[in-house]
Amino acid sequence: MKRDDIFEFFRRLAEANPSPQTELEYSSPYTLLVAVVLSAQATDVSVNIACRPVFATISTPEQMVVLGEDRLREAIKTIGLFNTKAKNVIALSEALIRDHDGEVPRTREELEKLPGVGRKTANVVLNTAFGQETFAVDTHIFRVGNRTGLAPGKTPLDVELKLERLVPQPFRRDAHHWLILHGRYTCKARRPECWRCPMVDLCRFKDKNLVPPKGSDPAALESGA
Known part of the structure; x- marks a missing residue:
């Protein structure tokens, strides 16, 4: 993915979710x-x-x-x-x-x-x-990095080092949260929901799933339900 496209990729993620948070509950x-x-x-x-x-x-x-x-x-x-x-x-x-x-x-x-x-x-x-600018590569980020062309790599460390090099400001602080949530709810492992992905035109995935399942509720699909 080209650097201009990477910036736009994260800009759209930030626009959709300005303050991403971990879904783990903690107090300290x-x-x-x-x-x-x-x-x-x-x-x-x-x-x-x-x-x-x-x-x-x-x-x-x-x-x-x-x-x-x-x-x-x-x-x-x-x-x-x-x-x-x-x-x-x-x-x-x-x-x-x-x-x-x-x-x-x-x-x-x-x-x-x-x-x-x-x-x-x-x-x-x-x-x-x-608040450090680190990139924790789990299975979701590893998949998104490779599938989209954002940060392809053979190992999680490969993907992490590419993200470290390529993710621009002002997105570095929240990048790994955006990518985890995107992989968890949209760019899913078995059936990516490309039809509702805001970055579908930037993604390099060849087998995009552009048609929602038949009989599905469009409103529910749009919300990720």
């Missing part, structure tokens, strides 16, 4: 970090449902350690890989207390040293909690 950098760790191979909806009772009383790593692995495991057992995730959340909470005075660090390198925290999770926290 720490609860965001926990939620993102738990969201690996799970939906944001399922994480929110499991975490609401936990976050009602737990907002610091100290409180999480007191809760303990067994009770946390029981609380998040509806989420995939809950055994490993519970262990990681307790371990990262202990590491935050031991190494960072209970505060979430603000560098990717320090975040990635925490149990259960990889590059994608670190990028989400840096962007969402601290």
